[in-house]
Amino acid sequence: xxxxxxxxxxxxxxxxxxxxxxxxxxxxxRQPVPSETHLxxxxxxxxxxxxxxxxxxxxxxxxxxxxxxxxxxxERKP
Numbered sequence: 001x002x003x004x005x006x007x008x009x010x011x012x013x014x015x016x017x018x019x020x021x022x023x024x025x026x027x028x029x030r031q032p033v034p035s036e037t038h039l040x041x042x043x044x045x046x047x048x049x050x051x052x053x054x055x056x057x058x059x060x061x062x063x064x065x066x067x068x069x070x071x072x073x074x075e076r077k078p
Contacts, residue, residue, distance in 0.1 A: 001043065001044075002014055002017070002043050002044070002045060010045055010049045011045075011049045011050075011052035011053045011056060012053075012056065014039070014043055014045060014049060014050065014053035015052075015053040015054075015056040015057050015060075017043075018033070018053065018057060018062075019057060019060065019062055022057075022062050022073055027073045028073060029073050029074065029075045029076055030072055030073065030075065031072065031073050032070055032071070032072055032073075033054060033057075033063055033070070033071040033072065033073065035070075036050045036051065039053075054071050057071075058071070061074060062074055
């Protein structure tokens with residue numbers, strides 16, 4: 001879960017949680033990232049926080065976003 005009292009921004013905490021799920025294989029390559037609504041409800045954060053977290057994952061190369069199709073876990077590079 002995210003910690004609202006932490007000095008680390010919520011979107012970074014959420015991105016780190018999702019990155020851990022990707023690294024652990026809970027979210028597999030080519031699998032859709034959970035919806036914004038699902039992540040909002042599960043972690044109790046705003047839509048803006050979810051969007052910032054997904055943007056950060058995209059910058060880290062863990063997620064790709066396809067216009068009008070959503071965000072997906074990126075293929076792992078060997």
